Amino acid sequence: MSENRPLRVGMLTPSSNTALEPVTYALLRGAAGSVTAHFARVPVTRIALDAGSDAQFDPAPMLAAARQLADAKVDVLVWNGTSGSWLGVERDRALAAALTAETGVPATTSTLALLDACAAYGVTRLGLALPYTRDVAEAIVATYAKEGLECVLAEPFGEDDNEAFARIPAADVAAQIGRAATDGAQAVAVVCTNVHGAGETERLEQALGIPVFDSVTATLWRAVDLAGATPSWPGHGTLLRDGSLRARVQSVLTDLLGATGADRTTFRVDLPEHGLHVDLTAGEALRDGVRSIRRDASLDQRRLNTVEWLEAERRPLVQPHFRAAPHPPRALVDVYGVRAQMLSPVQCDGALTGWISVHSLRERDWGAADREALAAAADRLTAHLA
Structure with missing residues (x-):
């Protein structure tokens, strides 16, 4: 990376997301111009456990979008989506490896970032705040169990329309986070990058006494960290301040x-x-x-x-x-x-x-x-x- 420009984060974004980009820009205010985010969209509109939904996460469109982001000389690439949380973490590990092989740029995903956050904080019992349907939520619990995480599941919102996730009021997301912070949860993860969970993180952590890992925040944190920087940005919760x-x-x-x-x-x-x-x-x-x-x-x-x-x-x-x-x-x-x-x-x-x-x-x-x-x-x- 040139010393004369900010670090550039390339983000592969679900096409129907409306929360991810404005939330990321708000978080980047703490970077004081040292980091910029650049987005490419891939078609994702519905989250379910069926072949049609699964096909949205085929690597080919992501690799094509990654090649375009690589033209911008980004320093790191991320799949800013949580599909690996129900499709399987090995799928995300393979995707990150493929992105790097295709572009020569280090890469990760939102699900891998959440797991890295849990590892950094020694979390083995994780509360889950989810917008998805119950069957998707239960698939996430099973996926995380394979990674050594016991989960405390707050009742999910039951949505399958990806665009609709961002219309869930932030106050309702905050209340769901509170419900997930029970039963011995050592942290809570908001598993979706089209939910407004980041804005209340600082307040909720102080009220609940445990970390809150919002997916958008975790993805940005891990991307910047993977690129070799050490974010220490106040006001957005422990992960962006202390996680690295x-x-x-x-x-x-x-x-x-x-x-x-x-x-x-x-x-x-x-x-x-x-x-x-x-x-x-x-x-x-x-x-x-x-x-x-x-x-x-x-x-x-x-x-x-x-x-x-x-x-x-x-x-x-x-x-x-x-x-x-x-x-x-x-x-x-x-x-x-x-x-x-x-x-x-x-x-x-x-x-x-x-x-x-x-x-x-x-x-x-x-x-x-x-x-x-x-x-x-x-x-x-x-x-x-x-």
């Missing part, structure tokens, strides 16, 4: 888990401007079957013996067992089964801003390669926080 930072934290922790063969990696950090506090993790990676610690805020983390040691020493703490001080909290051992750990401080401007934890459910010696991986992770996180 959380995704980068998650990537570091996943890499660290693989490099060390540990059972759990976490990062805790005090960044109030991003809604992060050390008493809840900013990210977590887990081996299969390992219990999550992500949402346990029962301990005052700064008062723990191990954290006070990090504050005083400002160097990694490597513990092959817990028979010597400093001792971890009993809950880490008794509730979460941890028997060995490494901790590394992460500092900004001389302050202990946060720390990485690497947990093992058995006693183990941490070798030189483990320590090097921890040091590299700390360096990467420090760079992301800068």
Whole structure:
């Protein structure tokens, strides 16, 4: 991308959508001219579970539209539609790969963006706010279950006319989001790019206490992020403000888990401007079957013996067992089964801003390669926080 122009997002848009473009333009005000959106339409008018509806999402028209957008030298392409949510996520993964193969431009879709948002925030139980008919809604629940997401489904609006989705009043969409934020939902997704769900996101997140992932917002966020930028735009909810930072934290922790063969990696950090506090993790990676610690805020983390040691020493703490001080909290051992750990401080401007934890459910010696991986992770996180 040239340094002399804004980042360009190419969006493949359902032909009967009327909400997507004005909502995207409203969100882009936060970009202060650094990002522009460019649209091409493909025929989509009806959402149902039948061959006629499915045929609207054939890749050929999308590839033709993508070639036209590529003429505008866009930096990223997105299918700004949620069809993969009921037709299958593998279909969207294949579409994104085909778009890139056809144009040489990185690509994603609205459904993949929603899944990326859930991964960045560690969401495993997701509320759904949908305009569709009940059978389409149930297909979405089944699709997301295959991706490891349990769903809390608010009663859908029962529409199948794509143009009509945008005529659902924003207040009704907001009320539906509230109904989906029950039963242990860790976030709510508005799954449709022709629904007015973005305007109330900031207010609803404050009222409900959980993230709200509007499809239009999520698609723009992931497109900009995929193009190599890091959106941090206030006023539109946590995803456009904090999502890229959380995704980068998650990537570091996943890499660290693989490099060390540990059972759990976490990062805790005090960044109030991003809604992060050390008493809840900013990210977590887990081996299969390992219990999550992500949402346990029962301990005052700064008062723990191990954290006070990090504050005083400002160097990694490597513990092959817990028979010597400093001792971890009993809950880490008794509730979460941890028997060995490494901790590394992460500092900004001389302050202990946060720390990485690497947990093992058995006693183990941490070798030189483990320590090097921890040091590299700390360096990467420090760079992301800068």
